[in-house]
Amino acid sequence: ARGAAEGIFLDKAKQHPFLSKVVVQYYGDRKDEEGNEWLILENLLHGMASAVAMDLKMGSRTYAEDASQAKIEEQKGKASGTTTESLGVRVVGARIPQEDGLTSEIVGSKFKVGEPENEHEMGVLLKKFLRTEKLRAQALDFVRELTDWFNDQTEYAFYGSSLFLAYDLSLGSDAELVVKMIDFAHVNGGEKGRPLDESYLFGLQSLLRILSEQPKISRPEYADETAEARNYLRELLLHPAGSKQRATCLVFVRHGNTDRPQSDSRQADIDRKLTNKGRDQARRARSWTEKLPKPKLVCCSSAGRCISTASYMLGAVEPIILEGIYEGTMEEDCRAAFKDIGYASLESYLGKGHEKMMEKYAERVMVELMSALKISRKEDLGTVFVFGHAVFSSAMAKYVVDILELSGEGKHVVTSVSHGEADAFLVSSKGAAYLCSDMDSMEQEIRGASLETLEGLGFAGPATCTGQGTSRDHLVDE
16 A cells, blocks of 8 residues: 555656656556565666765654554654754665765664764764765755745645655766655645645755855954944945945844744744744745845844744745844843833833843844845845844844934834734835735834835835734734
8 A cells, every 4th residue: 555655646746847857756566476566666876886875854744644643653752852853854874975985884763873863963964975065066956946846835745755865976076966855655635725744844944954054143242343334234225336235125024923932941942933823924924025126145043933934935045144133132131121021112112221222232133244245245135134033123123224314204114013923124225114914904104104115116015915914913922
C-alpha cells in the first residue's frame, strides 16, 4: 500500500508543471519473481565516480493525516528534542567530505552519529557538505524556488518526505549539485484548496535562513554613528544629488500573531512561533505589499516570529538581522515600560514620559540599518522592509518621520495608531501611511492621510479585505 500510494503521487507529479522539475523521476513499477512490487526511480547518483549525498527529512510533522494515534505518538517521540521539532529539517544520513577532498565520513540520525542538534550545528554541517561557493549557491537557488512554490501551493501536504542532495566529489570545484524531492509514501491531497503545508514550509524557511548566511549586525555602542545614520537615511529617502543610495520608502512591520512562550527565559521568547492566525495575517498582508516597489533589502529582528512573518509576507527572503531590534526591547527600561503599558500606541508611551527611551531604541536600530544599507551595495533599493515588535516598530517609524521633518499629519499617523499584528507603518518623503489588509476599518483621519501618502508615491491603495483591521483582538498576541 505504501509503494502504491507513492507510485500514484509520482505518476501525477510527472504531469505537474512545477513538481515535474523537482521530484525524482518515476519510470513505473515492476514485480520480482516473488511477486513483490518495486518502484523504478531515477538513479540520482548515476555517472558519479565518487558520490557524496545527504538526505534531509523535511517538516516539523512526520506523520500523515490518516495516521493512528499510536503512530502519531511514536513520530512525536522521535521528533522531540531534535531539529525536526526546532527547525523542521533533520539530517537522516549524509556522507560528508573531509578537508582533503578525497575521503568522507557518514553522519546522521540513521547512523546515530554526528547529527546536528541545533541551527548552528546544522549550518556547520551543511557548509562542510556543500564545500564550494558554487554548490552552496545551487542549493540556495533550489531552496528559494521550492519556498516560493510552497508559499502559495494548496494542493499537497508532504509528510515524511525528504530532500536528496548529491554531487561527484571527484570533480572538485567543477562538481554540479543534484537536488530532488524524494519519499512520498505519506503525501496527502492532490486538489487545490487545502491549507498551506506549514510543516514543510517551516523546514524550507530554516534552510533558506541557514544557507543564505545573511550577516547579523549589532551596534551596542552606536553613539558616534548616530549623526551619520540620520544624514544617511535622510539622503536615502530625499534623493539629493550625489546620494549613494536611494529608496522609495521604509516600511516598519510588526510580526504576526504568535504562540505563548514556553517559559520566562529569553530563548523561549526568541523561539516563539507564529500561530495559524499569524501566518494568515502575514499572507493577507500581500494585498498591500504587492503594490509597493519590490524590496531589495529586508531586515529583521533575530526573533523567529519576525523572520517567519517576512517569509510568509514577501516569499523567499534572506533578511539581514539587526540585533538591536530585539535586544533593544530587552533593555530594563523598555521591558518595564512595556509591562506597564502593553500593546498600545506610541502616543501612550510618549505621554508617560518614555520619549527618550524610545528615541534611544530607534537610534541604535537606525545605525544598524545604515550598516545593512551599505552592505547591500544596491543603488536603488525600492522598498526597504524592517520587521520588528509592537510599539517599538512605531518608534522606528517616528524616528524617520522626525529625520525627514514631515508634517504633523505624518507624525500623527505613526504615533496615534496601535500597531496591529502584521500591519506596517510606511515612511517616505511624501508622508507616512498605516498599511493593513482592511483599510476601511481605520479611523477616517488616519485612512485619509495614509491614502494621500500612497497616492503621492504613485501607488494604488491596498485592496480592501474583510478581517483583522485595527480592532482590539488584532493588537494582542494570543
